Amino acid sequence: MKVVSLDRPLAYDGLQLATAFMDRHAPGEDDALVLFEGEADVSVERLVDREDAEAGAFIYSPRMAHVVGEHRGIELPEAVWRQRLLVRLAAEWIAKRCGVAVDVAGNDLFVRGGKLSVSVATRSPRGCLMHLGVNVETEGAPVRAAGLRDLRIPPREFLQALGRLYAEEVASVAHAVGKVRPVT
């Protein structure tokens, strides 16, 4: 799994959850993660989650640490289980890094009751795409929020660590799949 870090800030408005985005920033045929920082501003009509869209929700943060990932040739249920792991890896790293309790509820991370993250996984033409955004700053967020700045975690350090942990997990799962005999 390729892990690509973008040097310059990039705003996330929902259009980055796309095959073309992966082709631009992680060209080649490998599954990949693209890591970057930037504003998040996803209007209701670009939301991928139909429930949130029907509820009129939107996403805003002046600065988030973003992970956009692609897995080719897999179905959505497997992608959602991978996404759940990605989210828990983030929670565990943050908790260990600064000693704070990080609560996980489905796809969401919370610190002291403040929402730390947004995440979604969905189908794309050649497999599945997922996004995890973790607040760095929280001014203007539509709900009570928590952010990496308050936790004194440099976003770049967080993204590098998470990219590495997830890539290791992907390799480890592939290894586990390949070494068992079937049962009856």
Add this chain to the structure above:
Amino acid sequence: MKVVSLDRPLAYDGLQLATAFMDRHAPGEDDALVLFEGEADVSVERLVDREDAEAGAFIYSPRMAHVVGEHRGIELPEAVWRQRLLVRLAAEWIAKRCGVAVDVAGNDLFVRGGKLSVSVATRSPRGCLMHLGVNVETEGAPVRAAGLRDLRIPPREFLQALGRLYAEEVASVAHAVGKVRPVT
């Protein structure tokens, strides 16, 4: 997802990782978890993990808390991701329950350098089966081990909690799969 707790102790010797075991203890057509306590004694020729078998390993614990689970109609990669989540749910619950650090490495849990668990997932005729065994007592274990008894965690309480958390995660993933629109 059905969760069934067995009242009486049952030894795990590897033959419980089988469709027939699920049919006996969780009859019906639902995906299911069967929870029980008992000795674990899996000889090398019954190991499902080919690497461990080639290394001549075996499994022994005088008492473990066991989870055997079945998911029908899924392929092994998805099953291994589910298993990874199950293992992390166990780690998080134990850590929160008794304030100890629980390290996760792939499928394995460690407490203070002692191995707390064994786990495997593999293919079966109608889907995939997985096993997670968490040491209660550790005398005679082939490696340095940790157990729930030393952590003062009643195994029944652990199994009930883990069964509930995993069933909730399964329902939550199914919900997430059903509410997104595809992207391009």
Add this chain to the structure above:
Amino acid sequence: MKVVSLDRPLAYDGLQLATAFMDRHAPGEDDALVLFEGEADVSVERLVDREDAEAGAFIYSPRMAHVVGEHRGIELPEAVWRQRLLVRLAAEWIAKRCGVAVDVAGNDLFVRGGKLSVSVATRSPRGCLMHLGVNVETEGAPVRAAGLRDLRIPPREFLQALGRLYAEEVASVAHAVGKVRPVT
């Protein structure tokens, strides 16, 4: 499989063959049938059957007994075989209930040369959806039609019976899938 009966009449114009319709009337993660009565009025541009649409067909009945069903995570060929079973269960119940001969041709039911039903199955974002509409009244139908009213069958009784029979068949098939050994 969940079976939900709607108390109030609901017109069917084609937009009910949709994931959002299932989420509204049968929320949760289970496969489901929604049963209701109401006018059927599907214009040519909403037809799911491309052949019928190209032929300029439309669907009209002042009152039909409707079944809209969803099966998640299956491919269309399996869904069409399930639909064929649903249609035959309807035929057999009607024939037994009032002693009339009900002819089945593909997805269609006929009584004394009159068309009794319309049906279609197709892909949806999370699996497949199917619709079966059985005429209650037939005034204004675009072809020679038969209806439950002339057969003196209360539509509610028909829908309840069909929902129960199909749910039993679904459970019975799942059971059969889970109890066989493979052959060579």
Add this chain to the structure above:
Amino acid sequence: MKVVSLDRPLAYDGLQLATAFMDRHAPGEDDALVLFEGEADVSVERLVDREDAEAGAFIYSPRMAHVVGEHRGIELPEAVWRQRLLVRLAAEWIAKRCGVAVDVAGNDLFVRGGKLSVSVATRSPRGCLMHLGVNVETEGAPVRAAGLRDLRIPPREFLQALGRLYAEEVASVAHAVGKVRPVT
């Protein structure tokens, strides 16, 4: 779908539910049905149905009309739905042919409380195989049985009709799968 009628009687002992049997009698790459008459004598250890095998059941009839079918490249759930259709086509043809009521319960046909048939579907290396056996004579059957002889139905006529009806249904389903647009 190829339909092949064997001219000479052939006993069914379970070994005919095999890829090699299809290759011998219906060579080529098409899905196929092989139709034949002969004794049925399947001992408990050759039963494909694990429940029946555990119950110590066996199959015996001095003469049955047999259908062995293969569908390549499909999974077992779809094969069981196809098998259910095959069984219902048999029931409907017999009922219409001689005016008797034929009851269907899952895979089984009954006439006046006597069991008329046995059937199973399962996985094979290149897809799925199914067997339907309909009693012609019933002496020595292990349960109360009914047979085509008592219904005055020539087994050859029955097999030809069923082969034709099922092949038509297969073609009709393929046609239906290919002519619909997806919905949302």
Add this chain to the structure above:
Amino acid sequence: MKVVSLDRPLAYDGLQLATAFMDRHAPGEDDALVLFEGEADVSVERLVDREDAEAGAFIYSPRMAHVVGEHRGIELPEAVWRQRLLVRLAAEWIAKRCGVAVDVAGNDLFVRGGKLSVSVATRSPRGCLMHLGVNVETEGAPVRAAGLRDLRIPPREFLQALGRLYAEEVASVAHAVGKVRPVT
């Protein structure tokens, strides 16, 4: 696999890579090839290849020999491997027919540095579709091109031969798939 030759010239503008085109010219439920000759004129917005479209490419030839093929129920990776075989069968036949060296690069054929062909394979609602167009005449082509006319190959002879070779390969692969035992 059905192979259909159209008698009259037909221009290819990209809209022929469609399920409806196959239904019109090769009705029925079989996988099929449709062979025809005619102008090729595909504007950038009808290109299926996103890279070519982003590069502003288009396709033009005053006369090409066209193959449009459909394989139902397969995924795109398998379709691209089939397409690669189709392209190599074309290369080998042309090379043997007129003693010229035909170079293959991915999907493309070259003769003496001139591009002889265009080809693409992609997903469709019921499987995958592919197109291979081989230049007959080359005036006005957007790149340096080669054509069958210069090679003194009658396009009809080429299409008939290629259709036959590919249909034989498809049958031969199906045969190979059906005759092997699995390994460990």
Add this chain to the structure above:
Amino acid sequence: MKVVSLDRPLAYDGLQLATAFMDRHAPGEDDALVLFEGEADVSVERLVDREDAEAGAFIYSPRMAHVVGEHRGIELPEAVWRQRLLVRLAAEWIAKRCGVAVDVAGNDLFVRGGKLSVSVATRSPRGCLMHLGVNVETEGAPVRAAGLRDLRIPPREFLQALGRLYAEEVASVAHAVGKVRPVT
């Protein structure tokens, strides 16, 4: 795709078409080819091809150039199409290298009427495995044979070239799969 060349000769007796062989010589989670030279001696009971086994065939050559390849997570039809490409890449390279005509018939290569190769592809626990063996020397072969020695092709040069060409084709197909939009 990883390509591994073994330095020392290794006899092929059929047991090399196995997951364990790939794990030993190409450890890791990637799809891989293992290239080696050595005697080929496969007795009838180790043949994977059921037709050949029933015909009592066996494989013998005093020295072959061998390719054993694994593709994880794919079904057999796709594997056979990949194998067909591998075989044609070998044919084209040999023909170009020494100006001889190489005929391809299904999986088999012939030079001047002598059989140059054996090949098979089949299912394995985690995907598919394939073998291609090309004669170097031909004394003792059970059929009229051709070999690389007579063609003055060093087997190592052949294996290196074929490994590279096939790995490039695999990458090129993955690229093609990822860059097309679906059609209707």
